[in-house]
Amino acid sequence: MPRRVTPTMLITALLLAALAGCSTDVPVRRAPAAPEPAASATPTPQVPAGHAPENPYPVGVRDLKLNRDGRALPVRIWYPALGEDGPVRPGLLGAHGRFPVVMFSHGLGGRPDDYATLLTRWARAGFVVAAPTFPHTSTGADNNVLDVLNQPADVSYALDQVLALDATADDPLQGRLDADRVAAAGHSAGGVTTIGLFTANRDERLDAGVVFAGTALGVGTAFAGAAAPQLFVHGELDEVVEYAAGKAAYDKVPWPKAMLSLPKGDHGRTMLKDKAALRVVSDTSIEFLRWSLYGDAAAKKRIPTGAKRGGIATFDNHL
Known part of the structure; x- marks a missing residue:
């Protein structure tokens, strides 16, 4: 059965509403509860040192039809592919090598394809990007914002199924997925989902997170488990999720x-x-993922350069 959500307070902040509440179910892979964190030393990422690919890949795309206890979860996957560079297209074999996986969560009233330009850039840089379409917060759904609290479990389930492709005979991604290098990312309600994967619904497989215009309402800030570097991206004129709310979660x-x-x-x-x-956001996030998932020290040094390009953004750096 789907997890049932018991809200304790509903306020207007996350798109049409925002939730501060709790779930009555036991979340998957839950880590022991942690106290509100204090400032601490910043350890290195939990992946071995390595080098990210230097040259871009062609990009293939495919879809999975998943269902978690009656919750339909179609997943679109963009991946580094073999062949000549060109438009993103289905049916391509995965490029040779083993690639980190990034699970991406869309915003309320959205869908994965809304973010295709950004996610395709991640795939070209050497990441397999998997994006579920959530049953109650996607385009054409009932936009039940309370269901955001069920989405971290959806992402963990989808990650199970995506990683299983690595051992699936004749699958385009057989032998191409690195289960030891995994990140979560998301925008708006998907940002809440992503934060939840590092707090109340901690999935210990995750090595890093990228939060776009997110807030911790409903999922809390009790970050738990092994250190996982985080990149937050937020517009200061955000008319839906106030910048201060995103900054408070980041802090x-x-x-x-x-x-x-x-x-x-x-x-x-x-x-x-x-x-x-978009260039600043994509360059910064790609270098962050190269460092946090590939363990590429040179990429870490390049992160501030991309972030400050053109004077479009400011960058608070504690990596």
Whole structure:
């Protein structure tokens, strides 16, 4: 049965509403509860040192039809592929090698394809990006914002199924997935989902997180488990999730962290549509993922350079 949500307070902050509440079910892979974190030393990422690919890949795309206890969870996957560079297309074999996996969560009233430009750039850089379509918060659904609290478990379930492809005979991704290098990312309600994967619904497989225009309402800031570097991205003119709410969640992260702030940025249109802003966001997030998932020290040094390009953003760096 789907997890049932018991809200304790509903307020208008996350798109049309925001939730501060709890779930009555036991979340998957829950880590022991942690106290509100204090400032601490920043350890290194939990992945071995390595080098990210230097040259871009062609990108393939495929879909999985998943269902978690009656919750339909179709998943779109963008992945590094073999062949000549060109438009993203289905049916391509995965590129040779083993690639980190990034689970991406869309916002309320959204869908994975809304973020295709950004997610395709991640795939070209050497990441397998898997994005579920959530049953109650996607385009055309009932937009039940309370269901956001069920989404961390959806992501963990989808991650189970995606990683299983590595051992599935004749699958385009057979032997291409690195289960020891995994991150979660998401925008808006998907940002709440992502924070939840590091707090109340801690999935210990996750080595890093990227939160776009997110807030900790409903999932809390009791970050738990092994250190997992976090990158927050937020527009200072966000009309849906106030910048201060995102910054408050960021401030509670006890691990290596950085926040990319867009002084002229709104809730997401600037990030996804403005070419200059998109370049800064994509360059910064790619270098962050290269460092946190590939263990690429040179990429870590490049993160501030991309973040400050063109004077579009400011960058708080505690990585």
